[in-house]
Amino acid sequence: MFLPDDLLFNVPENMLSESSTGAFARRVYVMVLEEPAFPGNREFLSKVLSAVQLDLAKDTLFAEIPVNVSASFVTELKSKQPEQVLVFGLLPADLGLAIEASVYQPVTFYGVQWLFADPLSALEYDKQKKSLLWSALKQMFM
DSSP: OOOTTOOOOOOOOOOGGGTOBSOOTTOEEEEEEOOTTOTTHHHHHHHHHHTTTOOHHHHEEEEEEOTTOOOOOHHHHHHHOOSEEEEESOOGGGGTOOOOOOTTOOEEETTEEEEEEOOHHHHTTOHHHHHHHHHHHHHHHO
């Protein structure tokens, strides 16, 4: 029940599937923070995923989330039913999720294995972060 002084806002839900690409053959959803200043991010991500035998175009559904755009993943979670979700540069709250997750630590939520990591631009040239990511990806996919 709402009180008379409560303010309610109807916020349109950003449908990630409308801007997602990929064949989703292995049911892996990949979401990255859009970083226009780093045009090589997608190529870097493709190389990282190939190390665990994932093809970005064939095996995943890939979405770039613009800065300051709220995106709810709840609808996608229900409709797409991914087995794994990889998130780079976004927090669970950015996706409308009420979970606590440490970066580079796979966590299971709603029967889906999640991995949150730093933005791709922060990973590419940081050996320690790449090592943490590699360990987590091996745990999830090998």
